[in-house]
Each structure stands twice: as structure tokens, then as C-alpha cells.
Amino acid sequence: MLAKAKGSARFDITDGRRTERWRVTIDKGNLGVSRRNVAADCILRVERSSFERAIAGKLNLMAAVLRGEVGIGGDERLIVLLRRLFLKPARRRRSQPARKKP
Amino acid sequence: MSDGSVKILDGNTFVVSDTRGDIEASLTDPTGLFSYDTRFLSKWVLTINGERMNPLSVDDLEYFESRFFLVPGTGTVYVDAKLSVIRRRAVGNGFHEELTILNHADEPVDLRIRLDAGCDFADLFEVKDALKKKGTYSARAKGGKLVLAYVRGTFGRSTVISSSQPARIDKNGLGFKIRIGPHGKWSTDLDVATGALGFEEMGRTEDPAKARRRMRQNLARWIDQAPRLESDQEPLRATYRRSLVDLAALRFSPQVAGGRSLPAAGLPWFMTMFGRDSILTSLQALPFTSELAATTLRALGDWQGLSVNDFRDEDPGRILHEMRYGELTAFEERPHSPYYGSADATPLFVVLLDEYERWTGDRALVRELEVESRAALNWIDEYADLQGNGYLSYERRNKKTGLENQCWKDSWDSISFRDGRIPGFPRATCELQGYAYDAKRRGARLAREIWKDTALAEQLEQEAAELKRRFNRDFWVEDGEYFALALDPEGKQVDALTSNNGHLLWSGIVDKSKAKAVVRHLLGPRLFSGWGVRTLAEGEGRFNPIGYHVGTVWPFDNSFIAWGLRRYGFKDEAAIVAAGILDAAEFFEGRLPEAFGGYERSQTRYPVQYPTACSPQAWSTGAPLLLLRTMLGLEPQGEHLVVDAALPSTIGHLELLDIPGRWGRIDAFGRGRVDVEARRR
Numbered sequence: 001m002l003a004k005a006k007g008s009a010r011f012d013i014t015d016g017r018r019t020e021r022w023r024v025t026i027d028k029g030n031l032g033v034s035r036r037n038v039a040a041d042c043i044l045r046v047e048r049s050s051f052e053r054a055i056a057g058k059l060n061l062m063a064a065v066l067r068g069e070v071g072i073g074g075d076e077r078l079i080v081l082l083r084r085l086f087l088k089p090a091r092r093r094r095s096q097p098a099r100k101k102p
Numbered sequence: 103m104s105d106g107s108v109k110i111l112d113g114n115t116f117v118v119s120d121t122r123g124d125i126e127a128s129l130t131d132p133t134g135l136f137s138y139d140t141r142f143l144s145k146w147v148l149t150i151n152g153e154r155m156n157p158l159s160v161d162d163l164e165y166f167e168s169r170f171f172l173v174p175g176t177g178t179v180y181v182d183a184k185l186s187v188i189r190r191r192a193v194g195n196g197f198h199e200e201l202t203i204l205n206h207a208d209e210p211v212d213l214r215i216r217l218d219a220g221c222d223f224a225d226l227f228e229v230k231d232a233l234k235k236k237g238t239y240s241a242r243a244k245g246g247k248l249v250l251a252y253v254r255g256t257f258g259r260s261t262v263i264s265s266s267q268p269a270r271i272d273k274n275g276l277g278f279k280i281r282i283g284p285h286g287k288w289s290t291d292l293d294v295a296t297g298a299l300g301f302e303e304m305g306r307t308e309d310p311a312k313a314r315r316r317m318r319q320n321l322a323r324w325i326d327q328a329p330r331l332e333s334d335q336e337p338l339r340a341t342y343r344r345s346l347v348d349l350a351a352l353r354f355s356p357q358v359a360g361g362r363s364l365p366a367a368g369l370p371w372f373m374t375m376f377g378r379d380s381i382l383t384s385l386q387a388l389p390f391t392s393e394l395a396a397t398t399l400r401a402l403g404d405w406q407g408l409s410v411n412d413f414r415d416e417d418p419g420r421i422l423h424e425m426r427y428g429e430l431t432a433f434e435e436r437p438h439s440p441y442y443g444s445a446d447a448t449p450l451f452v453v454l455l456d457e458y459e460r461w462t463g464d465r466a467l468v469r470e471l472e473v474e475s476r477a478a479l480n481w482i483d484e485y486a487d488l489q490g491n492g493y494l495s496y497e498r499r500n501k502k503t504g505l506e507n508q509c510w511k512d513s514w515d516s517i518s519f520r521d522g523r524i525p526g527f528p529r530a531t532c533e534l535q536g537y538a539y540d541a542k543r544r545g546a547r548l549a550r551e552i553w554k555d556t557a558l559a560e561q562l563e564q565e566a567a568e569l570k571r572r573f574n575r576d577f578w579v580e581d582g583e584y585f586a587l588a589l590d591p592e593g594k595q596v597d598a599l600t601s602n603n604g605h606l607l608w609s610g611i612v613d614k615s616k617a618k619a620v621v622r623h624l625l626g627p628r629l630f631s632g633w634g635v636r637t638l639a640e641g642e643g644r645f646n647p648i649g650y651h652v653g654t655v656w657p658f659d660n661s662f663i664a665w666g667l668r669r670y671g672f673k674d675e676a677a678i679v680a681a682g683i684l685d686a687a688e689f690f691e692g693r694l695p696e697a698f699g700g701y702e703r704s705q706t707r708y709p710v711q712y713p714t715a716c717s718p719q720a721w722s723t724g725a726p727l728l729l730l731r732t733m734l735g736l737e738p739q740g741e742h743l744v745v746d747a748a749l750p751s752t753i754g755h756l757e758l759l760d761i762p763g764r765w766g767r768i769d770a771f772g773r774g775r776v777d778v779e780a781r782r783r
Contacts, residue, residue, distance in 0.1 A: 063434050066427055067255065067257040068255075
């Protein structure tokens with residue numbers, strides 16, 4: 001799902017006065033994670049509690065950005081593609097099992 | 103403009119004011135400065151010595167700029183013009199206003215100038231539905247600026263107003279006490295800037311003069327790169343130019359597009375990203391510009407549905423319906439972050455990708471979007487066949503704020519039986535089956551030629567053939583000889599006669615043997631008004647010539663019907679439809695509204711605009727472009743562009759020069775020969 005994304009994203013995760021910085025690099029489907037405080041193509045600033053909801057697939061990124069719960073900067077297209085990292089486990093299919101088509 | 107309001111816009115920001123340049127919005131009134139679906143200014147009223155202005159004229163310089171010529175005093179019979187007032191306004195990050203006052207008298211004048219300012223920070227949805235706010239407001243003077251703000255938890259929006267001349271600022275506005283000498287002039291630059299917490303995109307500022315220059319150059323380039331149209335018909339040339347300019351105005355750069363643009367739906371309600379509207383407008387515009395299609399495909403692909411979410415009516419592979427940026431979306435009181443409740447955008451996504459490649463030869467984009475296209479094709483059978491009967495149907499899972507009708511005719515009463523009864527859900531409307539068929543056929547071509555997946559190509563072709571066979575059996579209304587509007591949950595035909603038949607021709611799902619009967623209906627007295635094909639046929643239970651989807655004529659609808667007529671070889675009939683719509687455009691100064699009344703042409707003589715239609719609206723703006731394509735019979739074939747013109751006799755000659763595509767640039771010519779007067783009854 002991230003096959004065409006290339007770049008790096010930094011997550012600034014705040015918890016009280018502490019900020020942890022995680023840098024994720026994406027290179028055509030390969031993910032790398034480090035804890036270095038370096039520049040990245042895009043930055044997401046988020047509180048730990050919100051981040052945990054995101055990991056569990058319970059946070060809609062777009063709405064969270066709009067209400068200021070997640071701050072963003074940098075390459076916006078990459079941020080949109082990052083949604084694909086925060087997926088809820090797949091649920092049932094929507095369509096009914098196919099009846100025999102006449 | 104016809105409704106007495108003046109609109110200027112740039113991308114997702116627009117200002118709607120009265121002809122004095124004033125804004126006095128109520129909660130339900132759509133005037134103000136809007137950006138990203140939020141109203142950032144709801145009051146902006148100019149007075150001089152306590153008096154309101156009287157408008158002399160408005161000059162809409164460009165779509166992003168206007169100039170108001172005013173005199174003080176509310177207009178009675180005679181206006182004593184010792185003072186002239188000019189407000190020159192341009193949209194930027196918010197807007198910029200140059201206020202100039204000229205004293206024409208031989209004596210100096212002392213003036214109290216006042217600009218009352220205020221903001222309700224309404225979400226566009228609130229303006230539409232008149233809802234109450236949950237956050238807190240503030241207004242304060244700070245550092246020589248007036249700061250209006252609205253805060254609700256982490257959500258914050260602000261408007262900052264400043265002036266180049268020193269002003270007395272209070273929380274209700276700005277005041278100036280000035281003296282202008284004999285035949286003198288005074289002027290100030292007012293800046294109204296929008297801001298948002300945590301959302302950097304909205305906070306960007308650009309020098310106003312630079313922004314204006316950028317926008318002007320951008321528009322000039324846009325016009326310059328489009329094909330040139332030559333014709334003996336001046337109204338046609340005017341309509342073409344209007345369409346190009348309006349399409350430029352309706353371009354919108356969403357967060358994901360990296361500065362490239364795609365068409366937004368329309369002003370003022372739909373200045374945002376829409377799946378269906380953006381795709382159909384991009385299709386209409388393909389012979390003129392392929393940029394819109396490329397950006398639309400990328401942006402919609404990026405936002406493609408990932409998981410099953412009932413609130414957003416989202417499924418994996420589904421293409422979004424609508425994206426919004428306001429407060430209600432932010433707090434998930436509305437599902438538009440984004441909302442996926444559209445049943446046609448997903449197959450149409452594949453249709454657009456294929457048509458785009460046929461015009462441009464851009465195989466790289468087809469490869470780039472392979473994953474998304476496969477997911478879209480998969481959605482049709484895995485998620486959209488709600489009844490397991492092999493037909494694409496819809497039923498919203500968000501019962502509170504989701505959309506009931508997820509096809510283009512999305513008003514509550516648009517889908518009905520002949521006798522006016524409304525069917526239950528799920529509904530399988532006919533055009534959806536056509537789009538699905540076309541998506542499978544086109545997807546098969548992409549799979550075979552570009553993704554090099556023969557197995558998928560064969561599977562899709564087989565499914566398409568099977569769908570076509572069943573469709574022509576199950577949807578065909580025997581006693582009427584046309585296709586039913588839909589199948590209801592029991593599989594019964596929803597048997598009203600509608601314009602949807604034309605979309606079926608466009609998709610190619612109609613058996614050749616049935617096409618003639620369908621065309622007879624489309625051009626027959628019940629559907630064809632003389633201006634165009636009505637959404638619902640006269641004589642049906644719910645027919646109403648000014649009913650939104652139950653009798654009006656939609657220019658966009660007709661442009662696709664004309665394309666469908668061409669596809670089945672009915673050139674003359676396509677020319678008749680094109681002539682009717684283009685004639686109507688003349689009455690709207692080249693700017694076709696979303697819809698107009700379905701009255702007989704012979705009865706009204708002019709097309710009656712639908713009361714609250716959006717204008718300009720993207721797919722109405724695109725309609726003349728697609729009609730030009732169909733009249734000229736432009737069709738890419740391999741590396742070539744085939745031209746096979748069939749023009750109405752109302753056009754003497756028509757040339758479209760420098761049509762861009764995989765062939766480089768090609769010219770197309772045609773002469774009018776189809777006698778439309780005779781066929782119009």
C-alpha cells in the first residue's frame with residue numbers, strides 16, 4: 001500500500017512536557033524507524049494519547065488535523081499516504097455472499 | 103451577477119458581498135469571506151460620516167478581483183457626488199482591499215470613515231442548515247490589528263484585520279478620522295487574513311500584489327495552453343471563453359495535490375473536492391486540458407478508502423464522495439473527513455484513468471495507479487453488490503448524516519416509479535451498472551496493455567459481457583422500450599422514464615438492437631424539451647419542470663447523453679442535443695447554470711434558471727467543452743485523433759486548433775449540416 005511513497009516523516013509525540021521524536025523513512029514499501037531528532041519531509045505533532053488511538057486505528061487523521069489535535073507540516077501528500085500505516089484490522093466484507101447468478 | 107451578489111474566488115477561498123462591497127451575513131445567508139468551508143468574516147460594512155454607500159458600478163476584473171465604485175448616501179433619486187469611493191478587492195490568503203476616497207470639491211473635507219467588522223466563524227454546513235455554535239468567541243485590538251477568534255478545545259480559527267494607514271481599532275471594527283484636501287485623494291490598504299491552529303497551509307501569506315500577478319499569469323497561461331476556437335458564431339466563441347475562465351476559477355489545490363489543481367464542484371456550496379464532480383468535469387475537459395484529470399486521479403487515489411467505516415460509508419477501494427474542512431467535520435459531527443457515500447465515483451475513477459491514457463499516452467500514471475485501480479475494480483463486486491445479485495447498488499450505513507441517494511441524482515425524490523412511488527433500499531440505479539460495465543471493459547484494456555496481466559483482463563471482460571447480458575434482460579421495460587431507472591430491493595423495475603438512458607449509451611452497456619428505441623425516447627417529446635433532455639419524462643408521476651432531478655434539464659447530463667449518442671452512431675441526434683444546450687448558454691452569457699427548467703422551448707422561448715442552482719458549477723462549465731468534442735467527433739485511436747464532425751446547421755463553421763494529446767497538437771474542422779430546426783418540432 002505504500003509502494004509508491006518515498007520520503008521521511010517525523011512524529012513528535014508529546015507527553016506532558018516530554019517530547020519523543022520518531023523518524024520513519026519510507027522507500028517503496030520498506031519502512032525504517034529511528035529515534036533521531038533530524039529533519040524530515042513531513043512532521044506530525046501529536047499527544048501520546050492521540051497517537052495511541054491512531055495506532056489502534058481509532059483516530060481519523062483528517063478530522064484530527066482539522067481540529068488541531070494533530071499538527072502537520074511539510075509534504076502534505078506524504079501525510080495523506082501515511083494514513084495507510086494506521087489501519088484498523090480488516091472487518092467483514094460488505095457484499096452478501098453471491099447468490100447464483102442466473 | 104443575477105442575484106445581486108458579487109463573488110470573487112481563488113481555490114478554496116471566496117468572498118460574496120453585495121454590490122456595495124458590504125457583507126452583512128445572517129446565519130442562513132451565504133455572504134462573507136469563506137475559506138476551507140469556514141466563514142472568516144460575516145460583517146464588513148463601510149460608512150462615511152455615518153452614511154452607507156450607494157453603488158454606482160461593479161467591475162469584475164477577473165474571477166479573483168473586483169472593483170466597486172460608490173458614493174456615500176443611500177440611493178434615492180439624486181446622488182450628490184462630491185465624494186467618490188473605490189473599493190478594490192482581491193482574494194488571497196483571506197482578502198485584500200484597497201479603499202480609496204476622492205474629494206471632488208474645491209474645499210477640504212473632514213471625514214469619519216468606519217469599517218464595522220465581525221465574524222461568526224460558521225461552518226458552511228451551519229450556514230446551509232442554520233445550526234448553533236459550541237465554542238467561544240473573542241475580539242480584541244492587538245498590535246494595531248483587530249483579531250477576531252473562535253476557539254473550541256484544540257480547534258481554533260482566527261481573522262486578523264490590519265490597515266496600512268493608522269486606524270483607531272476597537273473590537274467592532276476600524277475607524278479613521280481624516281481630512282482630504284480640495285480635489286485630493288486618500289487611500290488605505292486593508293488586509294483580512296485567515297488563520298488556523300495547527301494547520302499550516304491556511305496560515306501562509308503572500309504579498310497581495312505578487313499574488314494578483316501570479317493569478318493573472320496563471321490564468322493567461324491556462325487560456326493560452328487550451329486549443330483555440332474559431333467560428334462564425336460569436337456566442338459560441340463567448341461560451342467557450344467563459345467556460346475556460348470559469349474552469350480556471352473552479353480549480354482547487356487540495357492539500358494532497360502539491361500545488362496542482364483539480365476541479366471543485368461549484369460556488370458557493372461546493373468549493374471543495376468531490377469525487378463524482380471532479381471526475382466528470384475532468385472527462386469533459388480532456389480534449390482541452392489533461393492536467394485536471396491527472397491531478398484528480400492522483401488526489402482521489404491518495405484518499406481512496408482503506409477500511410470499513412459506517413460513519414463515513416467507507417470501504418476499502420471506494421473513491422471519496424466529498425471532502426470538507428469546517429468545524430463540524432473536524433469534530434466528526436459530519437462525516438466528510440472524507441465522506442465516501444457515492445456509488446458511481448469508484449467505477450468512474452477507472453473510466454477516467456483509461457480515457458486519460460487514450461488521450462495523453464501517459465502510461466506512467468496508469469502504472470502509478472495500478473494498486474488503486476485494482477482496488478476500485480475489486481470494490482464493485484466485493485463491497486457494492488449489496489444484494490449478491492451481480493448489480494451495483496447503494497444503501498447508506500450512516501443513517502443520520504449520510505447520503506440517501508448515492509448517485510448523481512441525489513435528491514430525496516429523484517428515484518421513483520412511473521406512478522410516483524419511491525422504492526426502498528438498496529437501490530441499483532441503471533447508470534451505475536453502465537459505469538461498472540465500462541470500468542470493467544476499460545480496466546481490462548489497462549490490465550492487458552499496461553499492467554501486463556492477461557488473466558485479469560480476461561476475467562474483467564468476461565464479467566462485463568455477463569453483466570451486459572443480464573442488464574439488457576433485467577432492466578429493459580418491455581412495454582415502454584427503454585431501460586428502467588433502477589431495480590428495487592425485491593428486484594422489481596423502478597420503471598420511470600429518465601435521462602439516465604443517455605448515460606447507458608455513453609457506457610456502452612446497451613445492446614445494439616435496443617439503441618434505436620432508447621434514442622427515440624431521448625429525442626422524443628416526453629424527454630426532449632427543445633433545449634435539452636429532461637431528467638424525468640413528462641407524464642411521469644413526479645414530473646415537475648422545475649423539480650431538481652425530476653424534470654429540469656441539466657447541461658452536464660446532456661453533454662454525456664450527446665457523447666452516448668455519438669458512441670452508438672447517432673451523430674445527428676447528438677448535434678441536436680448539443681445545439682439546444684449551446685443555444686441555452688447564450689441566454690446565460692455563456693455560463694450555463696447547474697440546471698434549468700424543463701419547460702417546452704416553444705412555450706417559454708428562453709431557458710428558465712432553476713431557483714437555487716449553483717453557478718458557476720464545474721460540470722456545467724465543462725458541458726460546452728464535451729459538446730464541442732461530440733460535435734466534432736473527436737476520438738483518440740491509437741496514436742491518432744480521429745475527427746468526424748457533425749455540426750448543427752446553426753453553426754456555419756467551427757475550427758478547434760491545437761488540440762493537445764499523444765499526437766502532439768492537431769486541428770479539427772467542421773461545417774454545419776444537421777438541420778436542427780426541422781427536428782426540433
